[in-house]
Every structure is written in structure tokens, then in C-alpha cells.
Amino acid sequence: MLPSNNIQSIVGATLFGTDDDKIGRIAQVLVDATDGHPTWAVVHVGTLARHSTFVPLTDATWENDDVSVPFSKDQVKHAPRIDSDGGLDPTQEQELVRYYSTGSATDTAGADPGAAPDASAGRHEESR
Template sequence: MITKEQVQELIGREAYGSDGDKIGKLGQVYLDDQTGQPEFATVNTGLFGMSESFIPLADASVTGDGLAVPFSKDRVKDAPNVSPDGGHLSPEDEQRLYEYYGLDYDRSAGLGYDESGDLGYDGSVGDRDDVDGTVGRDTSGPTTDDAMTRSEERLDVGTRSEEAGRVRLRKYVETEHVQTTVPVQRERAVIEREPITDENFDEATSGPEISEEEHEVVLHEEKPVVSTHAEPVERVRLGKEQRTDQETVSGEVRKERIETDGDVDNR
């Protein structure tokens, strides 16, 4: 048996059918005037919960996040259309509902009625009085007003800095073959002949008239000599600069749409 306190906690939460499907959110709760126990509850069904169906609570049970009833969603949606008069169900309406759901209807079995013979509901549970004069009533719960807010998601785009790589500056030695041209000097022997004159006659006849002689001349030449020396040629350092590129990003955003169910004029 569901208590009044349990139902108060369930107002605005989901009702689940026998097949596990969501039926709608719980709205008003009708209590037995004699025992104070919940007998009927309204469930918001239809497009956007614009319709309201009655469902008996006799065999309902509390689940982790709502209320489970032994009827399918379609059966609840097709329940007889009942409009409580002054917040009370008449015996005729109650009987129609019990018969529709295949339950035994016994008016003398403790189903509470007020002095007029009607089954009433507790106005503090799931009831929203239109004290501000607004036409209509809210079927989505006790904490909302007479307007519906439509929201959209927006992409929040920004940047974050992360390491993209590292650059190191290192020095190494490589050997290459270099060729160059160097001028070198060489000595070579040449024969010089001069005639006998008065000036060189004495030198020419200072030796024996006939003899064997030998004269030697040392010849020299230059050879290329290769060596190396180190000298600085440039300085190299690592630096950073910033560059701005354009990148395209994408994401999925959700948008709420509001539709109407019923005969209504757009303004």
C-alpha cells in the first residue's frame, strides 16, 4: 500500500507502465476521505504532457525513481476522460475508471467520500491553484509557473596551450674534401754561353789547356704544404616566434522546441 507521504515525494516524478516504458509525470493525487490513503493519481500524458489521465493506485508500487503501475502506457493514455468537479471524483466517474482498468468496484469497501458522496483529493499534494488569475493550470509539477522556458545549448570555444614538440640545437663535426690551387716555384738549369773577350780572356785561360772538369748546380723547388686552423664564422641560437592560424571546430548542441497539442491560436 502506498502511503500519502510516499506519494508526496513522488509528485512530479515519472510513472512507469507494466512494460517498463515511461507513461508521464505524476500530477494530482486523490485520497480516500475516510482513511486518507491514496486511491487515484493523475499522470501527464500526450504530447508534452498536455493531457491528463487517471490511474488507480491500488496495485502501484514505488520504484527507485518513480512509480510503477500494472498497466501499459497505451492503456493509461486511453483511460476515460474525467473532469473532477471541485477537486472531487464523482461515484460515477470512479466506477467508470475502475471498470476500465478491470478492477472490482465496491463503494462500501472503504473508498472515502465527502458529505456529497464524492471521492476527494488533498489539495496540498500535486495541486496548483491559479491564484494569480492565469487561465489554465500547470501539469508538469508543483514548482513551475505559467510559462515554459525554451533553452538552447551554445558552443563554448576557447584555446589551451599544450606541448607540440621540442627543438634542440646541437653541434657536430663533419669532414669534407677541399681542393685549391697554390702557386709553387721550381728551379731548372739553363745553359748560358758567352764568347771570349778581352774582359774574360784571363779567366778562360787560367786553367790547363786541355782537361776534364765537372760543375754542379743545386736546383730547388717549392712543395705545397697543407695544414688547418680554426676560426669563428657565425653564431647560432634558438628562438621562438608566434604564428596565428585559423582552425575550424565543430560540436553538437541541443535545442528545445515547443509545440502545442490542441486547438490554439498563435500570437
């Protein structure tokens, strides 16, 4: 679990995926409005056509000022594109939770449509 006492230290950190693939730099961190723990990172991905994408921090680890997540670089790169300027509304969050739990935004087999998204359900606050 990532530290919630110093969210700003996560912003700017390098995000690594499975097989130690460098995914990108963390541009923003969204925190749970109820207890302040980090729930989502906004990461800039791509080399030529750069875009921002959300990555869940539920199972992320922090080591040597880097953050690692249990997702491949390709999976993060192909996540649903959601405007990162205003945080996440519950519908957008559910779409991302489905994507990261199944690997595809359209393949929802095995996903419980009534399940709440991790411990991060509810309104999110943005930290930069």
C-alpha cells in the same frame, strides 16, 4: 502499496507502466478521505496533444522515487477523459474502475456493477 505518510513525494514522480514504459509525470494525487491512503494519480500523457488522465494506485509500487502501475502506457493513454480539477465523484470513479478492470470503458463484461471501487469508495481529497 504507496506510502501515505508523504503523499507530496509522489507528486512529480515518474509513472511507469508494464514493460517499464514511461507513462508520464504525476501531477496530483487523490487520497481516500477516511484513511488518507493514495487512491488515484492524475498523470499528464501524450507528446503533442497532452491531456491529463486518472490512474488507480491500488496496486502501484514505489521504488527509486518512481511509481509503477500494472497497466500499459496505451491503456492509460486511452482511459476515459475526466476533468481533473475537482477530484472524482462516485459515478466518474465507477467508470474508471470499470475501464481499468476490463480495459475498455464500454466493455463491462465481467465487471460487477454493484461492486464498490476498491477501498477507495467515497469522497476523495486532492493533494498537490
